[in-house]
Amino acid sequence: MAVELGQxxxxxxxxxxxxxxxxxxxxxxxxxxxxxxxxxxxxxxxVVRLRSDTEKKIDLLKFVDRTRQRxxxxxxxxxxxxxxxxxxxLGYSWIKKEVFALTGVSMTY
Numbered sequence: 001m002a003v004e005l006g007q008x009x010x011x012x013x014x015x016x017x018x019x020x021x022x023x024x025x026x027x028x029x030x031x032x033x034x035x036x037x038x039x040x041x042x043x044x045x046x047v048v049r050l051r052s053d054t055e056k057k058i059d060l061l062k063f064v065d066r067t068r069q070r071x072x073x074x075x076x077x078x079x080x081x082x083x084x085x086x087x088x089x090l091g092y093s094w095i096k097k098e099v100f101a102l103t104g105v106s107m108t109y
Contacts, residue, residue: 027067
């Protein structure tokens, strides 16, 4: 099967590691930011702008949503990788349909 321009082969394991690393780093940043704010508040410092509870909850929900989206992409890619060689040409359009079937969200990338 010929490789189209702009496509390359990437191991699924590498994609899993990348997604896990990105999620971990995002969570670590979120925790460190909250910890720094808590320490500043305990010391009475006004240099650091403290976020409200609502802002913290919104940031946490954004993290959860991004992580869910990453895991969904990995799920779809894993299903796609399990397809037999004859169906590997399904590619991006198949992934878009699969994401829509799982989430009801249309991809516009």
